[in-house]
Amino acid sequence: xxxxxxxxxxxxxxxxxxxxxxxxxxxxxxxxxxxxxxxxxxxxxxxxxxxxxxxxxxxxxxxxxxxxxxxxxxxxxxxxxxxxxxxxxxxxxxxxxxxxxxxxxxxxxxxxxxxxxxxxxxxxxxxxxxxxxxxxxxxxxxxxxxxxxxxxxxxxxxxxxxxxxxxxxxxxxxxxxxxxxxxxxxxxxxxxxxxxxxxxxxxxxxxxxxxxxxxxxxxxxxxx
Numbered sequence: 001x002x003x004x005x006x007x008x009x010x011x012x013x014x015x016x017x018x019x020x021x022x023x024x025x026x027x028x029x030x031x032x033x034x035x036x037x038x039x040x041x042x043x044x045x046x047x048x049x050x051x052x053x054x055x056x057x058x059x060x061x062x063x064x065x066x067x068x069x070x071x072x073x074x075x076x077x078x079x080x081x082x083x084x085x086x087x088x089x090x091x092x093x094x095x096x097x098x099x100x101x102x103x104x105x106x107x108x109x110x111x112x113x114x115x116x117x118x119x120x121x122x123x124x125x126x127x128x129x130x131x132x133x134x135x136x137x138x139x140x141x142x143x144x145x146x147x148x149x150x151x152x153x154x155x156x157x158x159x160x161x162x163x164x165x166x167x168x169x170x171x172x173x174x175x176x177x178x179x180x181x182x183x184x185x186x187x188x189x190x191x192x193x194x195x196x197x198x199x200x201x202x203x204x205x206x207x208x209x210x211x212x213x214x215x216x217x218x219x220x221x222x223x224x
Contacts, residue, residue, distance in 0.1 A: 007045045009035040014052040015100045023108045053101055053111060055094065057118050060087055061125060068129050076133040077188070080126065081179040084156045087122070088175050091160055102164040123153045144186065151182045 013034035017026040028049055032042040046052050064083040071079035091098045105111040127149035134141050155178035163171040 004045065006035070006037055006041055010037065010042060010045055011052055011097060014049070015097070015104070018104055023104060023111065050111070050114060053104060054114065054118065055090060055098075057121065060090060061121060063087075064122070064125060068125075073133065076129075077183050080129070080152060081176065081183070083126075084152060084179055085172060085175060088156060088160060088163075088171060092163065092171060099164050102161075119153060119157070123149050126152050148182075148186050151185065152179070155179055155182045 010031060014026070014031045017030055017034055021030075026049070028039065028042055031049065031052065032039050035042075063086050067083045067086060068076075068079050094101075105115050127145050130148050131142060131145035134145055156175060159168065159171050159175040159178055162168040162174065168174050
């Protein structure tokens with residue numbers, strides 16, 4: 001989604017003022033004046049001073065939901081990896097703006113708290129999707145879904161921070177590798193596992209009896 005010229009000017013003005021005066025000392029009026037627009041234009045583009053700093057998390061969460069919704073049981077983990085890559089690419093596309101935000105949130109506790117709250121929304125979305133994919137209502141499965149979602153978000157954030165600090169030349173390749181490592185930690189449930197769906201149980205054993213004589217007895221045992 002392309003940004004309007006006024007939105008870009010407002011973001012540039014805001015970060016310049018935050019660098020010069022500090023976040024707390026900068027007002028909405030200051031930002032609008034520096035950008036050469038009125039208060040109405042500011043609030044048409046951003047709901048608040050904080051909103052200038054953070055990406056559109058609601059839109060990103062919708063993108064994740066849309067990607068996850070297109071998956072089947074067999075492609076669920078691919079969808080999770082794709083969704084993580086979508087979020088990373090958003091930050092990479094922001095370029096210097098993302099790095100300036102990182103520097104600012106590292107220094108302002110209130111902004112850091114908001115960032116943590118935003119991360120929790122992503123983790124909750126992944127947890128709900130993974131729990132549904134597992135199809136197992138037990139407490140142990142719920143814990144596995146929670147742990148898996150936390151690992152997914154941690155992998156993304158680890159790669160993102162490396163890129164923000166200038167330590168990663170290819171963050172997309174890094175996040176793909178990170179996701180492979182994360183997903184390898186968790187067993188893949190078979191379709192219907194934990195849901196009570198019918199299936200076939202295979203038992204292996206050794207017997208001196210002839211197979212032709214054994215099969216009818218086995219069939220009677222299974223049917224009973």
